[in-house]
Amino acid sequence: MKNIKKNHSDKNTFAKKWATFVIKYKWPVVILSILLAMGLGSQGNMQFDGDYHVFFSESNPELEAFDALQDTYTKDDNIVLVLAPKNGDVFTKENLIAIEELTAEAWNTPYSSRVDAVTNFQHTSAVGDDLYVDDLSYDSASKTASDIKEIRQKALKEPLLVHRLINEKGSVTAINITVRLPGKDSALEIPEVTAATREMVTNFQEKHPNFDVYTTGLVPLNTAFFEYSEKGFALVGIMVLVVLLLTLLLTRNFFAMLSTLLVFMFSFMAAFGFIGLMGIKLTPPSSVFPTMILTLAVADSIHILITYLQKVRKEGYDKQDAIIESIRLNFMPVFITSLTTVIGFLTMNFGDVPPFWDLGNIVAFGMTMAFLFSTTFLPAFMAILPLWKRKKGTQEAAVQKISIYAQFGNWVIKQPIRLTVISLVIIAGLTYLSTLNQFNDEFVEYFDTSVKFRQDSDFINENLTGFYNVEFSVGSGESGGINDPAYLTKLNQFEDWLNEQPEVVHTNAFSEVARRVNRSMHGDNDAFYRIPDTREEAAQYLLLYELSLPFGLDLNNQINVDKSETRVTATLKNNSSPEMIAFSERAENWLKNNAPEAMHSIGVSPTLMFSKLGFRQADSMFNGNIVALILISLILMIALRNIKLGLLSIIPNVTPVIVGFGLWWLYKGTINTGMVIVFGMTLGIIVDDTVHFMSKFLRARRELNYSAKEAVIYAFETVGKALVTTTIVLVAGFSILSTSPFALNSYMARITLIIILAALIIDFILLPSLLILLSKKEQNSIQ
Amino acid sequence: MKTSIITLLFLATFTVGIAQTPQERGIEIAKAAETADLGFGSSTVAIKMTLKNKNGQTSERYLENKTLELTEDGDKSLIVFNSPKDVKGTATLTFTHKQGSDDQWLYLPAIARVKRISSNNKSGPFVGSEFAYEDLSSQEVEKYNYTFIKEEGSNLIVEQDPVDPKSGYTRRLVTYNKDKGYRIEKIEFYDRKNALLKTLTYSNYKLYKNKFWRASTFNMVNHQSNKETLLEFSDYNFEVDLAEEDFSQVALKRAGS
Structure with a gap:
């Protein structure tokens, strides 16, 4: 040594x-x-x-594409409140009153720009020769048993509601609160929204202990x-x-x-x-x-x-x-x-x-x-x-x-x-x-099952809708072109194709709006549940429909200012990343192979990012x-x-x-x-x-x-x-x-x-x- | 000097003596504004509407508006769309009411039919713009509750709370200019959660018939979405002398075609 x-x-x-x-x-x-x-x-x-957003660099192309989509339409961060009444039926007078109440309360969420619920869903119908657009259940307290039965029937066959805001059985419903965060300081804005939402949910549960409430969405993710x-x-x-x-x-x-x-x-x-x-x-x-x-x-x-x-x-x-x-x-x-x-x-x-x-x-x-x-x-x-x-x-x-x-x-x-x-x-x-x-x-799945956000999101995935989505901004190539029947027909085909895909839980496309308004303009005749025949008809129906929508429930989140592009949202069940990417590519390819060039689009969404x-x-x-x-x-x-x-x-x-x-x-x-x-x-x-x-x-x-x-x-x-x-x-x-x-x-x-x-x-x-x-x-x- | 102090004291006592509540003062201002605009009869005007999104992309629409003044009930108005091409000739007819919901019809040239617009909703955006229908309709005094807030020079600021529960707003802060016939200079709109949603600024006022102030420009800025809508009014005509029959469903069809 x-x-x-x-x-x-x-x-x-x-x-x-x-x-x-x-x-x-x-x-x-x-x-x-x-x-x-x-x-x-x-x-x-x-x-x-x-x-x-912190996970994505500024030059991230998926983030750029997503931001561009949000700039064209609306910037949507959301909170999804899922309500599961213990009696297993959303459509009782008491439950509808409670949902209506919470919906009204949800408008007070800081930075909220839109609140979608089953009660304030804008239902279109023909009354005589006129188009009537109104909340599906307004002032639920005044409804009779037969009114409520009718509301239930309307809701459960409504493609814009089922698998999005209500499940097929009518036992679970959601309130989707869209917030527009100014984005000046997310370290302050997000906790502000969260605190308000939590307080609202706590108060609601105290008052209505017959509901289980689950919370998910992008804001709770943040x-x-x-x-x-x-x-x-x-x-x-x-x-x-x-x-x-x-x-x-x-x-x-x-x-x-x-x-x-x-x-x-x-x-x-x-x-x-x-x-x-x-x-x-x-x-x-x-x-x-x-x-x-x-x-x-x-x-x-x-x-x-x-x-x-x-x-x-x-x-x-x-x-x-x-x-x-x-x-x-x-x-x-x-x-x-x-x-x-x-x-x-x-x-x-x-x-x-x-x-x-x-x-x-x-x-x-x-x-x-x-x-x-x-x-x-x-x-x-x-x-x-x-x-x-x-x-x-x-x-x-x-x-x-x-x-x-x-x-x-x-x-x-x-x-x-x-x-x-x-x-x-x-x-x-x-x-x-x-x-x-x-x-x-x-x-x-970044969060393990001990985390409430994960538990709630899992519940929602299993019982109501998906948490993952892919969005497409589908262009028509010209100003006002979204009313062209050729465009609408193709969009409709794309919507149908999406709905056929095994991953897809729900599709939201403007072609659905065009169809429903057309039907209501023809006395609620189901034969007219299709794209209007002419561009003028489509444009004028749309104008009428838009004039009939209330504050916060407009189509700005779906149609751009120039009426040249619309937004298609496919809600998906939980998929692995390779499956998500494969799905998005499949959809992009469908557009490439079946639609004119102006309609080609790249799938974007936080999930995809x-x-x-x-x-x-x-x-x-x-x-x-x-x-x-x-x-x-x-x-x-x-x-x-x-x-x-x-x-x-x-x-x-x-x-x-x-x-x-x-x-x-x-x-x-x-x-x-x-x-x-x-x-x-x-x-x-x-x-x-x-x-x-x-x-x-x-x-x-x-x-x-x-x-x-x-x-x-x-x-x-x-x-x-x-x-x-x-x-x-x-x-x-x-x-x-x-x-x-x-x-x-x-x-x-x-x-x-x-x-x-x-x-x-x-x-x-x-x-x-x-x-x-x-x-x-x-x-x-x-x- | 002494007299002026006495006058002041006197005035003070007088003012206190007849002190109005802010509510009374508010409604008084609203009525003064209504009175100041009384008697124009009827008018027509051309409107250019420019929608602007956050990125500065714009889209334009051209409209024509006719208004008929009524005193016993709210005014009647007729709006014709000249562009975009797809909706050319489409026209709306509106009867504002002092009490209850307004009546509204739409003429669709594509099917040559008049359709009634469900009257419950009037808070949604008007043809994709930042204006709600309720921002553009005739401002009847009965549609709001009023509270006077403050006076700034010649400007009087009054809070207006909509009576209609379906309104998109909790309140509006309206700036009246008392030296210019109580014309409105600015309106700030507060949404249902009482956050500032939009500001409407009136500018390029012109005085017609030496009595009626009309702004040539309305600029609506949405603070939450950062979108803007500009309305430019031109060719005001107070000499058309329209009558009730110019505001019927038949007239609506005629206007469109």
Whole structure:
């Protein structure tokens, strides 16, 4: 052992000088660290943004198309209140009165522009020779039993109501509140609408306990995002506790725990300041940054602390020498892993999903600060704290533990070929499985079934209508052209085609309006439930119909100002992302093959935007991942001063991710946008294992002239424990994240867990085997 | 000086003595406005309607309007559409009533028939514009409850609460100009949740027959949808001398064809 130390004493002079300097100026270093952390922290500003738009970059073509559609017609964010009367019949006097009341109340929702319910549905009928348009059930209190029976009959055969606002049995109904959010500050507007809606629902339920109320829609979706950002953020509390406990267990030293906590807190405060300075608003994906910084920062500190404690406890160093020695040994590996982690997180900027840009940048900044504090504040603070007590018992235990790693190393070096072959076969199998994963970004399923929003949305999907939709703006090619019978007939065919599709629950198209008005203009004769014969007729009926509609229930959400385009909305049952995309393409193709060019249209909707998000993210992250891989491999080549081993390191760095996704297929089979980033993210982390192991291996080969097998044992002895320890910390951190009810975060954490564990196994089995085999070849060729 | 103080004191006491409630003052202003416009008999005017959406895309419609003044009940009016082409000749006939809902008919040249428009709804947009039918119909005093709010120079601001429960508004804030025959300068519309929905600004006023103020431009801005509608009035004619029979269903058909 003494030998090793002497051999090393002329190496790592920079790290040694650094440590000596930090210890000499320990008080200024500690005070400056505190000031820096507090200074940055004071700039912090925590704001959450739940608007689903945050998931889309401004240049996202699906978002652009959707915004264009909303600009042409109306911008609709909605709240769907679903009412299920306990008696199972919506059409009783009492229930209709209650629905009418809630509908009236719903007009008071902030920013509301429209309220659609079964009671205020604009029913058209012929009265004598005149067109009569009126609420389906106005002043329900005055209705007789036979009136109500008639209302029920009308409602249940009304194509614009059934599967949209009422189910076939008439047992569940919905009130759809359309809100027009000014979009100035969604962090204020959405909670305002949500608070008002919740209060309204609570009051309604108090007054009418005979109703079950379920809430869904885009505003509640935003709210769920919003609230899970805050919850994701709150996870850090549990995380801190777990990590502190782990640190205490692993180091068996109170001061080690305290300094780890401080390093994390300073790094967190710095990241918090970064958020404020950059004006970042937290979203569910980016709100997990404290957990990530904590996990990664702790890994840094633990390397340094464990070496320090080993030197003091086992090798009898005094405090100052132990600190210097620990920094000398760990500075380079910690620097490299911090650098690679930062690069890994920064590659998130290659993606197309802004919340992950924020996450990447915040964590990258936090990690840089964690590195700074681990190598300045941590040694300085330890130099100030009293020397740790040495315990006899601890020493023996430590000796025994090391031998476990050495034993494991012995087992590996006996059978390098066998282990390599077995590993490669398993990896090959899992690589194949990993390609079978499918993208799925169903935003309802971002929330697990413990979340109220998910439960309510599921209820609505099962009992009333769908939550997913695709919209088409179908043009006629000329001003006023939507009244052309040729256009209307084609639109009608498209509507019929949509209704035939198995995914479609409901279709809303202007051709339905044209048909119904035509019928009412001909004395409610069903033979006239078809497109009007001439353009003039259609245009004039439409004029008459529009003049008859009340406030807020006009056709502006369906027809553009110029009357040259109409909006077709297909409501769908829950579908996976590939199915959604396939459906939309099918519909687009139908228009291409069957309709004139002016009517061709691209399907748009929030559902579709999310469906394509994973693919878009994967495409754009691909380049980022390649860049990260090249950069990190280059860094390793330079750090290890060995091109061959640098190239070899690609295997243990890349395979864990592939293995992870292979195992994931066995577990879930579908991946979401949150998981696309894990390659870059875990690459930075798992490099930690490889770097430590390879650098110790090389040191033994170069400085101690060990054989390859002896060098492997040496590497196991020196870093085995540290690698297991950091893996335990990382696993603990990501396990906590994996309990999140928000799938973008929990899936990402779960796959990261698998990858980190796979990395440790690969670094302990495949990497040493490869190192031995590669060295054998060298020896053979020399001989 | 002394006399002026006394006068002031006197005036103050006098004012307090006959102090009106804001409701009385409000209705008084509304009636003054009605009175100021009394006696125009009948008029015709051409209207150009320009719809503008958030992105500045526009769409135009051309209309003609005839109005007949009635004192015992609300005015009668007839609007003929000249464009877009599809609806050319379509015409509406409206009898406003001081009490109860207005009567309205539409003539459809495509089927050469007059249809009655269901009269319950009058709060919806008029031909896709930002004007509701209730914004354009004759402003009968009986249709609102009034509260005087404040006086700003020559402007009197009065809150009007619609009597009709089916109105799209909770209230309107109307600015009258008392020096210009109580003409209306501006109306702000508050929706059912009492949020500012639209502002209608009247401009380019002209005085006809030395008594009747008519704005040449109505500009309605919807603050919630950011859409706008501009009405431009031209060729006001107060000399047409129309009679009741010009406002019958027969006349409606004739006007359209």
